[in-house]
């Protein structure tokens with residue numbers, strides 16, 4: 001028998017039933033729930049007279065809609081409040097563990113899963129959120145799902161799926177100084193396009209991926225969805241195990257020992273066959289900046305805004321023209337001449353402690369550039385926030401003129417009051433630069449945390465490799 | 469879910485690739501805890517000239533005269549013809565709820581993003597994938613003739629043009645079956661409850677660390 005990929009193994013381990021045509025009932029080990037995509041699922045469950053199959057597989061947290069300013073007074077936005085209260089009520093009704101808005105462990109759902117050790121290697125994990133792919137960084141099969149499937153998993157602890165194809169993104173060489181997992185993620189998407197991995201599960205492998213911290217691997221897997229893949233994966237290694245050791249919800253004692261003996265098998269066999277392989281050389285990568293309204297519209301920081309006239313495909317050319325109009329950019333403009341009005345450091349892509357450290361390193365002892373109206377740092381969780389404060393990072397940011405906020409999705413999607421005004425330009429560590437994503441008419445440039453911090457200090461994009 | 473067998477309706481052509489779910493239904497409308505009422509806000513930022521908020525009376529809002537759904541020729545459209553990678557981005561099922569609430573019964577494109585594609589089936593809105601060249605041709609035909617209508621025959625797996633030409637399409641047999649019969653997928657899966665329990669008890673023995681008493685607390 002030919003070797004199996006990591007995805008093949010995870011899949012095979014979870015098949016409850018498979019039909020001849022490949023339609024499969026796949027068992028789901030863990031289910032993360034947040035306030036925006038769950039109320040209709042709980043409602044559906046109630047209407048059908050059903051109950052959650054396994055409440056101990058669930059962990060709920062409000063993150064999308066919560067304010068990131070002081071929470072003592074509750075949520076001012078009445079509609080958002082109703083939604084967060086609906087989550088509280090549903091969790092209470094079914095006995096589901098919830099890290100409620102004021103719980104010190106509250107945070108972005110994809111940050112707290114791995115942080116708590118709720119996400120473990122070898123499991124299937126779902127959430128009604130496309131960035132669930134993040135959790136694949138520890139060798140779990142993680143799938144973003146819609147609300148109907150949230151209800152399906154609540155009711156049946158399983159999903160009806162067909163297996164996707166295997167795509168290997170092999171990144172050899174070493175990332176240069178100042179080049180991060182975010183740059184790698186953007187470069188992969190730039191290379192294969194936002195639909196490049198549709199219908200595939202991506203496994204990220206190679207020397208450069210193994211060299212990433214588990215947090216860095218999360219950044220990479222987080223953006224697999226931006227390349228069209230529902231799941232991203234990284235094989236389990238020593239780093240994964242060290243990362244998970246002693247996490248609050250990770251197994252303990254003898255159970256931990258058993259798990260640790262099983263986990264090293266979670267990698268692709270040497271003779272595994274992938275449907276597609278993409279090779280990248282980490283050594284030549286430079287810090288990336290997106291210029292358009294799709295995450296595939298990226299260039300290196302020392303590049304220029306591209307010219308649609310050079311594009312041969314008419315649909316793509318028109319897409320580029322529209323993006324440039326929306327972004328208010330001229331072809332040929334050097335990236336380093338673009339000046340953000342706001343800076344956002346946060347989101348499930350880049351709000352973990354190492355992201356905040358990387359940003360703080362560039363900010364220390366400096367001030368926001370006069371042209372930058374506002375700069376937000378939004379830690380990914382209460383625990384990240386506390387850790388950063390213990391290290392004095394909050395002071396570094398505050399002294400420089402940044403705002404230091406409570407954890408949540410914040411200006412990644414602007415469902416809460418943190419958003420861009422029409423026409424405002426933002427250097428953002430989030431994952432989507434779609435039209436209106438950070439606020440109607442807002443213009444997003446996706447970058448890594450150090451690049452965002454450097455843009456805040458200099459007032460325009462700069463190549464971090466020249467400044468830190 | 470309502471049954472879907474065959475449907476004939478007017479087509480609107482949205483000539484953009486990579487239309488994301490943020491564009492289909494912007495985030496401010498996701499605060500609703502209901503499944504209905506999203507239609508007036510479908511493509512809100514493209515469709516209206518002002519900024520939309522939940523609960524607004526859309527009849528009074530200034531419309532963007534250039535956006536396709538505001539063109540008189542596409543009034544009452546029920547089939548949406550789109551480009552590659554339609555529905556990319558966020559998993560929000562609200563995107564399908566908005567399309568459906570607006571009146572779209574079918575979406576046709578050369579390719580769809582995975583989660584959106586899946587969400588469509590769950591709501592009785594078949595996403596139909598056709599080769600790029602065929603979609604190109606449909607764009608030309610829709611553009612050339614006002615009131616262009618297509619028939620979608622799910623049982624026969626064909627689209628029928630106004631000239632009576634049949635264009636075959638592929639669709640997953642299980643999904644097609646669910647649509648034709650209007651099946652409740654959860655009910656179907658629960659018929660396998662015994663198998664799920666058997667799997668569960670086997671896994672409890674093999675990987676007990678995945679089955680904590682309670683995960684949090």
Ligand code: SF4
Pocket residue numbers: 063064108109110129131347348349408409412413430431
């Ligand atoms: S931080 Fe942004 S991308 Fe991540 S879960 Fe929240 S809204 Fe989604």
